[in-house]
Amino acid sequence: MTAHIIDGKAFAAGLRQRLAEEVAALAGQGVQPGLAVVLVGEDPASQVYVGSKERMAKEAGMASTVHRLPAETPQADLLALIASLNADPAVHGILVQLPLPPGLDPQAVVLAIDPAKDVDGLHPINAGNLAIGAPALVPCTPSGCMMLLRDALGDLTGARALVLGRSNLMGKPMGQLLLAANCTVTMAHSRTRDLPEECRRADILVAAVGRPRMVKGDWIRPGATVIDVGINRLPPAPGQQKGKLVGDVDFDAAKEVAGAITPVPGGVGPMTIACLLDNTITAACRIHGVARPGG
Numbered sequence: 001m002t003a004h005i006i007d008g009k010a011f012a013a014g015l016r017q018r019l020a021e022e023v024a025a026l027a028g029q030g031v032q033p034g035l036a037v038v039l040v041g042e043d044p045a046s047q048v049y050v051g052s053k054e055r056m057a058k059e060a061g062m063a064s065t066v067h068r069l070p071a072e073t074p075q076a077d078l079l080a081l082i083a084s085l086n087a088d089p090a091v092h093g094i095l096v097q098l099p100l101p102p103g104l105d106p107q108a109v110v111l112a113i114d115p116a117k118d119v120d121g122l123h124p125i126n127a128g129n130l131a132i133g134a135p136a137l138v139p140c141t142p143s144g145c146m147m148l149l150r151d152a153l154g155d156l157t158g159a160r161a162l163v164l165g166r167s168n169l170m171g172k173p174m175g176q177l178l179l180a181a182n183c184t185v186t187m188a189h190s191r192t193r194d195l196p197e198e199c200r201r202a203d204i205l206v207a208a209v210g211r212p213r214m215v216k217g218d219w220i221r222p223g224a225t226v227i228d229v230g231i232n233r234l235p236p237a238p239g240q241q242k243g244k245l246v247g248d249v250d251f252d253a254a255k256e257v258a259g260a261i262t263p264v265p266g267g268v269g270p271m272t273i274a275c276l277l278d279n280t281i282t283a284a285c286r287i288h289g290v291a292r293p294g295g
């Protein structure tokens, strides 16, 4: 069997188009969603992601600003910037790009963001609301995974889902979202006993462990849906400048076993930014007390 390849790039492009239409409709009500992204330091991958966030927010018709700070920025200065963004009525979404340079405390930074503007969904208020089934801003990457899963499978009720990875940004909220969709959820990680056997039980396998090609073909249940969240840059091959980008799943082997699978690149990654725009519209509508034009 060769798996259906889930085209996250195309899905994200379609979503961004629909979001641009919502932004245009909101303009008629005097609302322009505004996104502020904070980038501290010069991590090359983060610079690319932040550049894409700024460009795609503008393409969707949003107000978009990027605050670039040097890696040596004191914590107090970063917290002061967040306080000013919290107070700015033109800003509905605030995102501090991760990872932060050494010396800055990501937890303190997340706590400083107004939960109503926390479009990364990392503030304990949003994480708690997600856990209890109350309205929350949900982390972008797991939101994107759920959209791809629903598009591929429809109703997920009763499916056995395994999430490999337990980060606050991805694994934990993914588990909550799958549970809310009536899946039977196993949370696994690098120290799970007999991990291959656990994975083989899953109808839905979400790999977000940050280890290149860790999930082998024979870890996958025949016909399962595999969502690969890993974005790992391999060392460059001789004569090359950049290494190949691979996921947490051995794609070539997995696609011979799975029913459907996301590729890397072009799978989950592009959904992250589309869902950030989605969250920014949600935040703007809640702050202004208007309904989402898209329902």
Ligand SMILES: Nc1nc2c(c(=O)[nH]1)N[C@@H](CN(C=O)c1ccc(C(=O)N[C@@H](CCC(=O)O)C(=O)O)cc1)CN2
Pocket: 048, 049, 095, 096, 097, 098, 099, 120, 140, 141, 169, 231, 245, 264, 265, 266, 267, 268, 269, 270, 271, 272, 273
């Ligand atoms: N504050 C946050 N920081 C980070 C997040 C996040 O959601 N919030 N996620 C990642 C990085 N990220 C967005 O910030 C991101 C990662 C990957 C992609 C993407 O489109 N990837 C492409 C490949 C891009 C490439 O060639 O390098 C793909 O997979 O097709 C978008 C956004 C960590 N930090």
